[in-house]
Amino acid sequence: MKATYNPYNPGAGVPPRELAGRDQLIENARVAIVRAKGGRAAKSAIMLGLRGVGKTVLLNAFEAIAEEEGCQTALIEIDPNTPLAQQLAPQLQHILHRLDRMKKAGADLQKAFGALRAFASMFKATVGDVDFGFAVTPATGDLSIDLTDLLVAIADAAKKRDTAVILLIDEIQYLQKGDLSALIMAMHKVAQRQLPLLLFGGGLPQLAKLAGDAKSYAERLFDYPPIGPLDEAGARTALTVPADREGAKFTKEALDYVIDQTGRYPFFLQVWGSHCWDAATKSPITLDDAKRATEAAVAALDEGIFKVRLARLTDRQKTYARAMAEFGAEPVNSSDVANALGLSLSQAAPIRDELIKKGMAYSPERGLIGFTVPKFDEYMRRAVPTNGKKKTAKA
Ligand SMILES: Nc1ncnc2c1ncn2[C@@H]1O[C@H](COP(=O)(O)OP(=O)(O)O)[C@@H](O)[C@H]1O
Ligand SMILES: [Mg+2]
Structure with missing residues (x-):
């Protein structure tokens, strides 16, 4: 649909058309x-x-x-x-x-x-x-x-x-x-x-x-209110209200699918919403449109914010982050990461601390380490292949 009417606002600090669920x-x-x-x-x-x-x-x-x-x-x-x-x-x-x-x-x-x-x-x-x-x-x-x-x-x-x-x-x-x-x-x-x-x-x-x-x-x-993904109703509102205001709708399947793809994270809701808008030629936005939007959204994220964040890492930070990514989306034990890298805990700790200092990773509690950007683990697995060999991060 017409890009000039695209009602979604992906971007850091950019106010959404509908501040949903808060x-x-x-x-x-x-x-x-x-x-x-x-x-x-x-x-x-x-x-x-x-x-x-x-x-x-x-x-x-x-x-x-x-x-x-x-x-x-x-x-x-x-x-x-x-x-x-x-x-x-x-x-x-x-x-x-x-x-x-x-x-x-x-x-x-x-x-x-x-x-x-x-x-x-x-x-x-x-x-x-x-x-x-x-x-x-x-x-x-x-x-x-x-x-x-x-x-x-x-x-x-x-x-x-x-x-x-x-x-x-x-x-x-x-x-x-x-x-x-x-x-x-x-x-x-x-x-x-x-x-x-x-x-x-x-x-x-x-x-x-x-x-x-x-x-x-x-x-x-x-x-310390924890701010996380929107609840189900909030996520729906974040997608449907901006479209409604431009006279457009999602089919139920498309909406369910997009909510699932985004994990109800506000930034991803804006990104997916925006690509759905671009992918659809007319209202309602269908599941097919939404699937094409996923391809475009993932490619745009990979070439955009994910790539920029990866480029900010030194080699040893990259190796550490890649090892973290292998464990999935949830915060992981830093001793497991050290093990995977063949490093002792005290050798790996400075690298982990560098990632925290850069705002790339955080420690929700002692011993755990996770990525600060949702889906970054998926990106690392896509973007940085491991060739089966055990990687060693030089401490
Ligand atoms: N409640 C919300 N409903 C819909 N979109 C939101 C909501 N909160 C944030 N967004 C969108 O999410 C993106 C990230 O918001 P931002 O405030 O920069 O997040 P943070 O500061 O936590 O990194 C922006 O594109 C914004 O428009
Ligand atoms: Mg911010």
């Missing part, structure tokens, strides 16, 4: 935001899930809700190579300017601006010029103390203006360890004082463990 999560976020704004206790949440489940689009949806509710928001995507302070400072400055416009600068706001300036100069972050005209308490250089002071000062200023600050942080698993524990400590203080500042995060599933390692109370401080 009503409860969105409602929970709205409740927390409204409670925080009203000065009531509310819990921050970090969504954990594999790539392509819709964490980023949910963070964007939460941001929109927070704006609608009159809150001040900052959304950042963690870059593994930039310290948190540098990524956060300009966003916090933006929030302070917005608070400033809500009511003529009171002493509270001056204090927050001062904390920000001290913070920025201590951690080499760039913020625009602000004329303070008063002495600034210097930062200590200890991120957990300075970030706590800063967030508390900002949240205090927000409270006085009957608003709330909503921080949205994507790819949280890329935070450096010290940054993560500082952020947790700062949020702990904010929560203890019941200040109107909430954090919504998104990250790969190993994050809860990382956070727990960083600070034991982090486990109670945040909710």
Whole structure:
């Protein structure tokens, strides 16, 4: 059917035409935001899930809700190579300017601006010029103390203006360890004082463990809603509603088949939906169309995101990943992978850690390792043949 009307949006962070199956999560976020704004206790949440489940689009949806509710928001995507302070400072400055416009600068706001300036100069972050005209308490250089002071000062200023600050942080698993524990400590203080500042995060599933390692109370401080494939009804809605809006339908067989092929993963639903649209010449989209769509979708994924991800691996990482793939889609024991490679556990561990650091693999619990992208195991088996010989990864 006409490409110009194709209603599916495959792509990282691209909002779907129909954000299906996430009503409860969105409602929970709205409740927390409204409670925080009203000065009531509310819990921050970090969504954990594999790539392509819709964490980023949910963070964007939460941001929109927070704006609608009159809150001040900052959304950042963690870059593994930039310290948190540098990524956060300009966003916090933006929030302070917005608070400033809500009511003529009171002493509270001056204090927050001062904390920000001290913070920025201590951690080499760039913020625009602000004329303070008063002495600034210097930062200590200890991120957990300075970030706590800063967030508390900002949240205090927000409270006085009957608003709330909503921080949205994507790819949280890329935070450096010290940054993560500082952020947790700062949020702990904010929560203890019941200040109107909430954090919504998104990250790969190993994050809860990382956070727990960083600070034991982090486990109670945040909710960690797991984000996974959509349920059956959600997956159907994700496919049918966008088509409906363009006056097109799926046959029942086609729909069942596509849902099965995608494993109900949001990203794959968009990819398959899009290829079904292209494969069909008219509505309804038939099983035949959907089967041709599968061929095209798999080829496009292989040449696109899968290939790009494989290209980011060094030889020994590739060999490790290929050995993992042999075990299938579910996380596998890293000792089994080491065995398959003919390596000792301690020889294989650094390679496994490199894959985790690159965001290619994650460890849902001690000893287990899995791919962060669904279907990547299938791709590895297709793309990287084993010639029957035992592969050895040089440790
Ligand atoms: N609830 C949903 N219903 C339909 N499509 C979705 C849903 N959530 C995400 N998508 C689609 O899935 C893809 C990946 O979303 P994204 O937010 O980037 O995932 P993540 O951040 O978890 O990797 C995008 O194409 C998006 O449009
Ligand atoms: Mg994302």
